[in-house]
Amino acid sequence: MNQEIRLRFAPSPTGALHIGGLRTALYNYLLAKKLGGKFILRIEDTDQTRFVEGAEKYIIDSLIWAGLVPDEGVGFDGPYGPYRQSERTAIYKENVQNLINKGYAYYAFDTPEELEKMRAELATEANTMPKYDYKSRLKMKNSLTFSKEDTENYLQSGKPYVIRLCVPVNEKVQIKDIIRGEVSFQSEELDDKVLIKSDGLPTYHLANVVDDRLMKISHVVRGEEWLSSTAHHVLLYRYFGWEAEMPEFAHLPLILKPNGKGKLSKRDGAEFGFPVFPIDWKKDNDYFPGFREFGFLPEAVLNFLALLGWNSGTEQELFSLHEMIQNFSLEQIGKGGARFDFDKAKWFNAQYIQKSDPEIIKREILKLYKEQNLDPNETQINIIYSLYKERVHLLTEFYSQAKYIVTDQFDLNKDFVEKKWNNDAYEKYLRLIEDLKNLDNWTKERLEPVLKNFMEKESLKMGEVLPSLRVMLSGTPMGPDIYNMILALKREDLLERIEKNLEKLKTAK
RNA sequence: GCCCCGUUCGUCUAUCGGUUAGGACACCAGAUUUUCAUUCUGGUAAGAGGGGUUCGACUCCCCUACGGGGUACCA
Numbered sequence: 001m002n003q004e005i006r007l008r009f010a011p012s013p014t015g016a017l018h019i020g021g022l023r024t025a026l027y028n029y030l031l032a033k034k035l036g037g038k039f040i041l042r043i044e045d046t047d048q049t050r051f052v053e054g055a056e057k058y059i060i061d062s063l064i065w066a067g068l069v070p071d072e073g074v075g076f077d078g079p080y081g082p083y084r085q086s087e088r089t090a091i092y093k094e095n096v097q098n099l100i101n102k103g104y105a106y107y108a109f110d111t112p113e114e115l116e117k118m119r120a121e122l123a124t125e126a127n128t129m130p131k132y133d134y135k136s137r138l139k140m141k142n143s144l145t146f147s148k149e150d151t152e153n154y155l156q157s158g159k160p161y162v163i164r165l166c167v168p169v170n171e172k173v174q175i176k177d178i179i180r181g182e183v184s185f186q187s188e189e190l191d192d193k194v195l196i197k198s199d200g201l202p203t204y205h206l207a208n209v210v211d212d213r214l215m216k217i218s219h220v221v222r223g224e225e226w227l228s229s230t231a232h233h234v235l236l237y238r239y240f241g242w243e244a245e246m247p248e249f250a251h252l253p254l255i256l257k258p259n260g261k262g263k264l265s266k267r268d269g270a271e272f273g274f275p276v277f278p279i280d281w282k283k284d285n286d287y288f289p290g291f292r293e294f295g296f297l298p299e300a301v302l303n304f305l306a307l308l309g310w311n312s313g314t315e316q317e318l319f320s321l322h323e324m325i326q327n328f329s330l331e332q333i334g335k336g337g338a339r340f341d342f343d344k345a346k347w348f349n350a351q352y353i354q355k356s357d358p359e360i361i362k363r364e365i366l367k368l369y370k371e372q373n374l375d376p377n378e379t380q381i382n383i384i385y386s387l388y389k390e391r392v393h394l395l396t397e398f399y400s401q402a403k404y405i406v407t408d409q410f411d412l413n414k415d416f417v418e419k420k421w422n423n424d425a426y427e428k429y430l431r432l433i434e435d436l437k438n439l440d441n442w443t444k445e446r447l448e449p450v451l452k453n454f455m456e457k458e459s460l461k462m463g464e465v466l467p468s469l470r471v472m473l474s475g476t477p478m479g480p481d482i483y484n485m486i487l488a489l490k491r492e493d494l495l496e497r498i499e500k501n502l503e504k505l506k507t508a509k
Numbered sequence: 510g511c512c513c514c515g516u517u518c519g520u521c522u523a524u525c526g527g528u529u530a531g532g533a534c535a536c537c538a539g540a541u542u543u544u545c546a547u548u549c550u551g552g553u554a555a556g557a558g559g560g561g562u563u564c565g566a567c568u569c570c571c572c573u574a575c576g577g578g579g580u581a582c583c584a
Contacts, residue, residue: 047582224514229580263577311523336576336577
C-alpha cells in the first residue's frame with residue numbers, strides 16, 4: 001500500500017470545540033505530519049437541528065490558536081472540496097442510490113410515532129431497546145414490505161421517507177483498530193441504520209464513509225464513541241465495493257472528568273473551575289473562558305493534551321510540536337480513558353512560560369495589562385517578567401500577582417490583615433518609613449542594612465517584616481525578593497504607598 | 510437489558526513472560542532563599558478479585574467486579 005497519507009479532523013458545528021476534540025485534532029495532525037501527509041478539516045454539519053451559529057468559525061479559530069493549521073478544508077481550500085458536508089448532499093444521494101440498486105439499502109416510510117410504537121411493542125425484558133433490524137423490518141412500512149407499486153406511489157407522493165442500510169444476518173464484521181487490535185461484531189446485533197434522513201441530508205455514517213473515500217483519507221483517528229458504529233461503516237465500505245481500500249482505524253480513549261465519572265463535558269468547566277474549551281466561547285448569555293483566557297500558552301496545552309493518553313516510551317515529558325511529530329505513533333496511545341488533571345496542565349504551562357522566548361511572554365504581559373486599561377512601560381514589563389516568570393503557572397498571574405508594579409489600586413490580603421497583622425507594629429513601621437526617607441541613592445546594598453537595623457532595633461523577625469512590607473507594597477504577603485520589589489517602584493511612589501497602606505492596615509484591623 | 514471497549518502509585522503513565530515494577534504531576538520531609546514561590550535532594554504510594562497456562566505472570570487465556578462507550582431520522 002503506497003498511498004498518500006491524509007487525515008481528517010471532522011467535528012460538527014454544534015457548539016464550542018472542547019478539549020477532547022482538540023486532542024483528537026492534535027493526534028490527527030501529529031500522525032499526518034509524522035507520515036509526511038496532509039491534515040484536513042471537514043465540517044460535519046448534517047444535523048441542521050443542532051447547528052450552532054459561530055461554531056464553525058470557533059473551531060477554525062481554535063485550531064489556529066493551537067497551531068494545528070489544516071492543509072485543506074473548510075476555510076483552507078483544497079482539491080477535494082467542498083469540505084462542508086451540507087454542500088455535498090448530491091454526492092451522498094448519488095452514492096446511496098447505488099446501494100439501493102444493489103439491494104443493500106431500502107426506503108423506509110415509518111413515522112417517528114410508528115417507530116416508537118414498534119419499540120414499545122417489541123420491548124421485552126431480554127431486549128429493552130428493540131432495534132430496527134432483521135427482526136423488525138418486515139413488520140414495518142418500507143420498500144421491503146410494500147409492493148413495488150406502493151413504494152413507487154409513496155415515493156411520488158412527496159411524503160417524507162428515509163433510506164436505511166439493510167444489515168445482513170449471520171455475518172461477522174471485523175474491524176482492525178490500530179489502538180485496540182481486532183474488534184468484531186456479529187451482524188445480527190447491528191441495526192438498519194438510517195443513511196439518508198427525511199430532510200434529505202445524510203447521517204454521519206453515510207457521509208463519513210463517502211467523504212473519507214472521496215477525500216482519499218488514509219487513517220481515521222477519532223474518539224472511542226465511534227467504535228461501535230464502525231461495524232456499520234465497514235459494511236458500507238463493503239457494499240460500495242471499497243473494502244479493500246478502507247482507511248485504517250484508530251479509536252482514541254476518552255478524556256474523563258477529574259473524578260473519573262463519565263467523559264469530560266462542557267459543563268464540567270464551571271463545576272470544577274477549569275477551562276474545557278481552547279479559547280473563550282460566548283453564546284447567548286453563557287460565557288466560557290478558554291485555556292487562552294485562563295492564561296495558557298498553546299504549546300503547553302498541546303503538550304498536556306498529547307500526554308493525556310500518549311507517551312513517547314521515554315521519560316521525556318516536555319515536547320515541542322516538532323518533537324511530538326518526530327516521536328508520535330498511534331501504537332503508543334493507551335487504551336483506557338484518562339482523567340483531566342488541571343494541576344498537571346498548570347505545571348506544563350509553568351514550564352513553557354519559563355522556556356518560551358521572553359519577547360513572546362512580554363507581549364502577553366503587555367496584552368494582559370492593556371485589557372485592564374493599564375499601560376506599563378518597557379521597564380516595568382521587563383521587571384514583571386524577570387521577577388515573576390519563575391513564580392507563575394498562568395500568564396494571568398503576571399497581572400494578578402504583579403500589578404502593584406504598575407498600579408497602586410489593589411486590595412490588602414484579607415487573611416493577612418485578620419491573622420498576621422498586629423497593630424502593635426504600627427509605630428515601628430512609621431519609624432522605618434522615617435529611616436527610608438533619610439536614605440538616598442537606593443540600592444539593594446544600601447537598603448539591606450536599613451532593614452536589618454530596623455528588625456534588630458524593633459526586635460522583629462524576618463518572617464514578620466517581609467510579609468508585612470510586601471502587603472504594604474503589593475497587597476499580598478507573598479512575592480519575590482523584597483529588595484527587588486522595592487526597587488521596582490519609584491522612590492516617592494513607594495514611600496507614599498507604604499504610608500498609605502500602613503494606615504489602611506491600622507484601620508482595617 | 511443487550512453489544513463493544515477498558516482496569517499498574519491519588520492522577521497521567523513505562524513495562525510488550527524473568528525489573529528492587531521506572532518516570533512525571535500532586536503530596537510530605539530536608540537543603541537553599543535569614544519569609545512565600547522557584548530550585549535541589551529525599552520520601553510515602555500501584556498491577557481490581559478469582560481461576561488457569563507456564564520453570565516463571567502486571568504482561569497470555571477464562572470468569573467476576575468495577576468503569577467507560579454505544580444502543581436516535583445526533584454527531
